[in-house]
Every structure is written in structure tokens, then in C-alpha cells.
Amino acid sequence: MKIGLALSGGGARGFAHLGIAQYMYEQNIRPDMIAGTSAGAIAGAFLAAGYEPKRTMEIISDINFLKFFRPAMSWSGLVNLEKISDLLLEYFPDNSFKSFKIPLIISTTNFTKGENVNFESGELIKPLLASASIPIIFKPILIGEDSFVDGGVTNNLPANVLKPHVDFTIGVNCNPVGTSNPNAGMKDMMERTMLMIINYQTKDQAKLCDIFIEPQDLTQYKVFTLSKAKEIYEIGYESAKETFSNLAEDHPLKELSKAV
Numbered sequence: 001m002k003i004g005l006a007l008s009g010g011g012a013r014g015f016a017h018l019g020i021a022q023y024m025y026e027q028n029i030r031p032d033m034i035a036g037t038s039a040g041a042i043a044g045a046f047l048a049a050g051y052e053p054k055r056t057m058e059i060i061s062d063i064n065f066l067k068f069f070r071p072a073m074s075w076s077g078l079v080n081l082e083k084i085s086d087l088l089l090e091y092f093p094d095n096s097f098k099s100f101k102i103p104l105i106i107s108t109t110n111f112t113k114g115e116n117v118n119f120e121s122g123e124l125i126k127p128l129l130a131s132a133s134i135p136i137i138f139k140p141i142l143i144g145e146d147s148f149v150d151g152g153v154t155n156n157l158p159a160n161v162l163k164p165h166v167d168f169t170i171g172v173n174c175n176p177v178g179t180s181n182p183n184a185g186m187k188d189m190m191e192r193t194m195l196m197i198i199n200y201q202t203k204d205q206a207k208l209c210d211i212f213i214e215p216q217d218l219t220q221y222k223v224f225t226l227s228k229a230k231e232i233y234e235i236g237y238e239s240a241k242e243t244f245s246n247l248a249e250d251h252p253l254k255e256l257s258k259a260v
Contacts, residue, residue: 014039019236
């Protein structure tokens, strides 16, 4: 049985992906293919390269990404995300999809043409950065002659790209909408509006998943709450534990767990 793992975007909330993956690995449930958007693409890249989930959480949380963020001096975005390319090369020195132990598909948005584009071969780091380039906050990434931005704009949970290649799909959305504070400021209103738009199309992708995990406790965390990495990771771990523990004893994934 081939297992596919679809990971959504979500900024700092993406640490939950690693907590979920950690519990899965402990239960002998490992993906044969991964598809990710934004934070999900970053988490997916580390997993695909063979890094263990807990170690990946430590690596990412120990890196102060904010120190690499400098004004891009461009109207197209406030921050030039390509400044962290050299940092990513330390962990992906081949800068190629070919080096992965697990096949990975990265979901991006071609901003020039206004369409979703998936990358699964060739150069790795530019598509990886493009998938995480939130419009307005980050400068678009130029690949070839086109500009690319966050894959969440067009497909925040790329379960559909896994379906033709796997027998069983596990989808994780770390962007639950939750309830709104009626006194929320403009910044919170903008973030929530984007969240609602993204989640509307995520619902269709969730229907393609055999198991869908959406930790509701993540609603208390913002996109850039990087200081809460371990808390978010633990929420993901406990959410996966609850989900998989409640599966029927004859469920095919239970059979994998029994082999531990």
C-alpha cells in the first residue's frame, strides 16, 4: 500500500506537520510520496530528504529566519525571501529533487499567468521559496520568465496531485479558521480573510483524503509565531495520536502500527 501525505501551508503553524509526522513515524506509518504547500512544502522537503520529523523541528526552530529578512526595496513585496537560499543549501546541498529519498511535489502559484503549478523535478530551492512567498509580505520568486508566489493562493492542500500515485492519502490542514474576535484589528482581519479564502478551496481537497487531520488548537497561533514552535509541534503530535488511535482495529494503517 502506497501512502501519500498532503501538507498545507500555514506559516509557523506548519510545525504541527512535524509533530504529526513524528507520531506517524513512531507507528511505522511513513509516506511513499509527499505533496506540500508553503510551510507544508518546507516540512515536506526535510522529510523527503530523510531528516527525522523531530530533528527537522529543532533545525527550523533554532534558525532565526527573521534575521535573514531585509527590506527588498521593491513595491512587489516587503521581504526578499531569496536571502535564505544559502541557508537552505546547507540542508539541501544538491539543490535537486533527485536527491530525495521520498518523492516530493511542491505546489506554487504562477503569479504571472494566474495558475497553480506543481514542481517535482529539477532545481529545488527556488520552487521551495516560491511556495512560501506570501503575496504582499514577500517578493515573488522569479523562475524562468515568470514570477511565482505562495501555492496556498491556488491550492493550499495539494491532495489531488497525490491521488494518481498512491493508494491512501493522509491530508493535514494546519489552518483551521476558528471563531473571530469582534474587536480584531485590521491586521487580524486581513489574516482571517485570507484564511477563510484559502480554507474554502481546502474543503474540496480534504474530500480527497482518506484521513484528514485539522488540529483546532492551532487557531490561537498566528502565521509568524515562530517562538511557539515546540507548542505547535506538540499540538500536531497529540492530534495525530488521537486520530490514529481512534482507527478501527482492522484499518490498514493499524496493521502497519502492529508491525512496530
